[in-house]
Amino acid sequence: MTGTPRREPTPRRYLMCEPTYFTVEYSINPWMNPDEPVSAELAVKQWTELADTYRRFGHRVDTIRPVPGLPDMVFAANSGTVVDGRVLGARFRNPQRTAEADHYRRWFLDHGYRDVVMPTAVNEAEGDFAWTGRLLLAGSGFRTDPGAHAEAQEVLGVPVVSLQLVDPRFYHLDTALFVLSDDHIAYYPEAFSPGSQRVLARLFPDAIIANAADAECLGLNGVSDGRNVVLPMEATHLAERLVHAGYEPTFVDISELRKSGGGPKCCTMELRD
Numbered sequence: 001m002t003g004t005p006r007r008e009p010t011p012r013r014y015l016m017c018e019p020t021y022f023t024v025e026y027s028i029n030p031w032m033n034p035d036e037p038v039s040a041e042l043a044v045k046q047w048t049e050l051a052d053t054y055r056r057f058g059h060r061v062d063t064i065r066p067v068p069g070l071p072d073m074v075f076a077a078n079s080g081t082v083v084d085g086r087v088l089g090a091r092f093r094n095p096q097r098t099a100e101a102d103h104y105r106r107w108f109l110d111h112g113y114r115d116v117v118m119p120t121a122v123n124e125a126e127g128d129f130a131w132t133g134r135l136l137l138a139g140s141g142f143r144t145d146p147g148a149h150a151e152a153q154e155v156l157g158v159p160v161v162s163l164q165l166v167d168p169r170f171y172h173l174d175t176a177l178f179v180l181s182d183d184h185i186a187y188y189p190e191a192f193s194p195g196s197q198r199v200l201a202r203l204f205p206d207a208i209i210a211n212a213a214d215a216e217c218l219g220l221n222g223v224s225d226g227r228n229v230v231l232p233m234e235a236t237h238l239a240e241r242l243v244h245a246g247y248e249p250t251f252v253d254i255s256e257l258r259k260s261g262g263g264p265k266c267c268t269m270e271l272r273d
């Protein structure tokens with residue numbers, strides 16, 4: 001018996017955007033129902049608790065100012081992929097979100113990033129890209145164009161593994177898979193095509209496998225610092241699996257943000273400087 005590995009957290013830096021102007025007034029994924037009421041006030045409260053959770057773990061949280069009329073700007077993960085201080089920005093699939101990309105581009109330039117490239121292909125950034133420390137896992141099927149995968153490899157200089165998403169509820173890679181620690185991931189196999197499932201099983205034989213209940217509360221939209229794993233509070237099965245593997249889950253309430261199809265990870269861009 002080898003026992004449970006000891007999991008060490010590493011300090012992180014995150015970029016977040018307060019959901020001051022949060023609404024659901026258009027529908028670009030199956031979670032969004034413009035007829036269901038949403039409260040920006042409650043969204044701000046949940047978002048603030050998420051940011052405070054990161055700070056409690058000793059992580060640095062930077063913020064970008066929200067812009068009226070861009071209700072999805074809270075989902076910071078969609079606006080940039082940063083690896084080793086290099087930034088690949090975003091190009092959104094849906095016109096309702098197009099303008100977000102430039103606000104983030106300017107944030108990067110104003111905060112000392114010199115190497116900022118804007119993509120030519122549709123690219124929803126960390127919504128569809130997950131850095132494992134060795135590989136950049138890249139999703140497509142609903143938002144990010146497969147051509148953006150090759151572009152990411154070229155711009156960021158990291159090996160990219162393309163994965164095919166097949167369930168519209170899990171329209172971004174980060175709704176179906178997340179990185180726990182170097183080269184260790186959790187994912188929901190059914191969100192991927194058969195070939196992509198085989199690729200994941202081959203690359204990550206010791207991955208944590210989530211079930212349908214985990215996926216349906218956006219439990220795969222977690223954020224890990226290598227030990228502490230921030231999860232939607234409904235993801236109890238996944239949390240149990242994580243404890244077995246030596247991680248420490250922390251629950252947050254994201255009920256309001258989920259009405260837009262987002263969870264903790266969507267609200268969190270990692271700045272890997």
Ligand code: ARG
Pocket residue numbers: 028029032072075077078097126127172174175260261262263265266267
């Ligand atoms: N309403 C947003 C959209 O559909 C939610 C984005 C969630 N972000 C994420 N990283 N999955 O674009």
